[in-house]
Amino acid sequence: MFLGLDADGVAHFTAMVAADSGLPGSAVNARAAAQMFGDNRAAIIAHARALLGWHAHNRFCARCGAPSQPMRGGAMRTCSNPDCATQHFPRVDPVVIMLAVDGDRCLLGRQAQFPPAMYSALAGFVEPGESIEEAVAREVAEEAGIGVANVRYVASQPWPFASSLMIGCIADATTTDVRIDPDELEDARWFSRAEVRDALRKEGPLKVPPSIALANTLLRHWA
Template structure:
């Protein structure tokens, strides 16, 4: 079984504690409670590939705590510091290296923490009336003190897919990527659209290829800032590519042997990193 990156988390999310102020206070006072060590939204990692933790007292005085869950009954928290800038839209080279070091499942905890902290940093004001909001539900919501509207962390669905034609997969590359990298096409779902419809629309918009028979393969949380990546394959009606140069720098068809070679590090293109759902998608497709 292929486990996508950022999945396989081991924490008990302990939703019951989010609704119980006394239980939450007890968890924060537990001598075994720990705080996730983050620097500029990036995790510290131990030599054995585990996330690094510290005492809650190490958080800044103004920090507000988000209950990530329980690990073997021991409370695990992340800290949100009001006024701290949201993370930049790009990922640093250091973060790429850190993600490669993490053990399976550890990245899931980081993904949850980063996404929720990022959400708090961007949602300090009520979308309904514009007044300030405050953290509640152990960090898994914000409430407006004026109109009492409750706000909760959002997850944006994104389809990521390949079109298949005559045993080949359609892959593309964006101009900002490293030279030689190709990956699956991707795009956000739009209101009033099914997953299958979004897959067909995005492939046709970006590459001019019409597909049908869309099938789902896997999914992955993607914490940059907070998407749910939905991996699919569609059957192409033909192999003629009409490139949208506003979206892609190039697109091409690759055989299973070429994809396998790329995943092994010796192919005609550079494959996406193992923690990305595109890597999982290509691995599953290449093995079919």
């Protein structure tokens, strides 16, 4: 699959191979690999991971069910049925990730699979027919029982697990009593700005996501 040209005009490609393919080096999880690089190679890894994942999960036409074939270097797939010939393109799923803030504190939650003491910003997929602001308000209300207003966009990040676009926001809390949805979160609580600053310095009991994650960017922006 063709990824594109770098600044020097060198073409970059990606391919799906087995971990024991005999290639030099060793297989590394894509998240771990992205954290090894501080330059644009992390973005190349994300692009490759998302593109390969899309091709692996879209081998058949969603319209008629016939096998589809990669075309244009992997930028699209075309149905092999000549009576259909539908063209399919990689999709991106929008996800809101947000901090609800109340003065000098912010709301963070944790899922059961998180490492011990780690908390992060709440997040969820945008539903069809929903604005970003509406998605932020709905997700915070569903997961933690908190009402919010004055939603502000901060930053975005492609997240190729599987193929999401994370849309980072901050919103003002209009209520403060936390009532978690146990199907979504193990815990959610308010943390002070001082606690968040300590966590970003890797000090204190609170742990937060690494710098590669948009949640970390949101926390740094607020703190």
